[in-house]
Amino acid sequence: MKIIAFVLPLIVATVAVADQDPNRPTDRIAADLNISEAVFIECFKPVNPEPDKYPTGEEQRANKAILLPCLQKANPAITNEHLDKVMDTYRPEGAFRN
Numbered sequence: 001m002k003i004i005a006f007v008l009p010l011i012v013a014t015v016a017v018a019d020q021d022p023n024r025p026t027d028r029i030a031a032d033l034n035i036s037e038a039v040f041i042e043c044f045k046p047v048n049p050e051p052d053k054y055p056t057g058e059e060q061r062a063n064k065a066i067l068l069p070c071l072q073k074a075n076p077a078i079t080n081e082h083l084d085k086v087m088d089t090y091r092p093e094g095a096f097r098n
C-alpha cells in the first residue's frame with residue numbers, strides 16, 4: 001500500500017510535455033500563447049528539436065516555418081517575437097539564436 005501511495009502523487013504531478021521534446025511544458029506554453037494545449041501539441045508534432053539543444057540557424061528557421069503558421073491559425077496575434085519569448089521562457093538551456 002505504501003508503494004501505491006507514493007506513485008499516485010507522481011502521476012498526478014506529471015507535467016504535460018510535447019511528444020517530440022519532453023522538456024517543453026506544453027500546458028504553460030499554450031497558456032502563454034493563448035491557445036489550447038491540444039493545439040500546441042498538434043502544431044509541435046512535426047517539429048524536429050535538436051537533440052543536443054543547439055540547433056543551427058537553418059534548423060531553427062525550418063522548425064519555425066512549421067510551428068508559427070500552425071499556431072497562428074489558432075491565434076493570429078502570435079508573432080515570431082512573442083513565440084520566441086514564450087519558448088525561451090521554458091527552454092531549459094535558456095535563449096539561443098543563430
